[in-house]
Amino acid sequence: MKQVQNSKKILVLSTTLLLLGCSPIDSSNTGVLQSIINSSHELTIQTVEFSSTEIVTNVGVTLFDYITGEEIAKVVVDDEGKAVFPGVIQDTAYKITISRILPSGEWLEQTEEEIVYDENKPIVSIETFNTNNHSPLDVPVVLQNPELPNGCEITALTAILNYYGMKVDKLKLATDYLPKQPITKKGNTLYGPDPNLAYAGDPSKKSGSYYVFAPPIVEVANNVLFEHSSEFRAMDLSDASKKEIINYVQSGVPVLAWVTIDLKKPRTKGAWVIQETKQNHPIYMNLHAVVVTGYQNGKVSVMNPLSGHQSIEENVFFDSFKSLGSHAIVIL
Secondary structure: OHHHHHHHHHHHHHHHHHHHOOOOOOHHHHHHHHHHHOOEEEEEEEEEEOOOOOEOOOEEEEEEEOOOOOEEEEEEOOOOOEEEEEEEEOOOEEEEEEEEEOOOOOEEEEEEEEEEOOOOOOEEEEEEOOOOOOOOOOOOOOOOOOOOOOOHHHHHHHHHHHHOOOOOOHHHHHHHHOOEEOOEEEOOEEEEOOOOOOEEOOOOOOOOOOOOOHHHHHHHHHHHHHHOOOOOOEEEOOOOOHHHHHHHHHOOOOEEEEEEOOOOOOOEEEEEEEOOOOOEEEEEOOEEEEEEEEEEOOEEEEEEOOOEEEEEEHHHHHHHHHHOOOOEEEEO
C-alpha cells in the first residue's frame, strides 16, 4: 500500500514539474512542491461499541474513495481498536466500512459511514455492533410471558432483531410470520409437524403447544430482514461447536441457541407422529431457547426469555445445548 501511495505522490510531483516547465526551480516553485508533499495526512479510525463506546478490537476497516468507489486500503484494527490510513488528503471525501471478521476469516460489512477528512480532527470514532469481549452484547431483554407462554424461540428472535435496530414485536412475529401446524389427536395417537418445518401448536397457548427448531425461525428472520431492506441475513448454525458459538458472540454476533429450560438432561413424554414422514417424534418437556450474548472466564452470558440476563457455567450450558441436538441460528 505504501508503494501505491508513494507512486501517487511521484505522479503528482511529475505532473507539477511538467506544469512548471524547464525553468529553474526557484524558491516559489519549491514552495508549491512542498505544499503538495504536505497535502497528504494520516487518518485514524477508532472502533467502539455502540452501546458503551468502549473500544473493540476484532473488526476490519476499509477505506474507499467516495467519488469513484475504489478501495484504497483494508486494515484490521490494532490492540487499541485503531486502523491507521496514511496518505489521505485534506477536505477530501471518503467512505469507510466496518466489517466483523467471521471465524472463517470472511469480512462481513456491518457499518458504513462517509466522512470529509479534516486535519484538525484526524481521529474518527465509529460505532459498531461488535463487543469488546469484556462485557456481553447489549441484547435487550424481551420476555415471552404472559403473551407467549410457549414462545421462547420467537421471543428470542425478537430480542436479536431489536438488537439490530429493527422495531418488531414478538406477538406480530408469532401471529403473522411463524409457520405453525396444530397438534391433533386420533384415538390415542397424536399427530403434528416436523419441528424443522413448523411450530407445533400455538405459542400463545399454555397447553397443547410445544416448540420449533431452527429452520422456521431462520425463515421468519429472513422475511423480516427482507421487509426492512436489511443487508443482514439469518443462517442456520445447527451442529456448531462450542468454539464456533463463542467466536460468533465475541465477534459481535448474538446466537439463538436451544437448551433445556432447567439445563439438565432432556426429558421426554410420549410422542407425536410427524404428518409428513409418519415417524414418531419424542416430545421434549423441558426444551427452551435463549440468546447467547457473551463468554468470559468460563461462563456463558445469555438473555433468557423467561428471566432476562443470566450467567451459566460453560460446561453446563454446552452440555445442555448438545443434548438437544445443537440447534442454533445467527443473523449476520
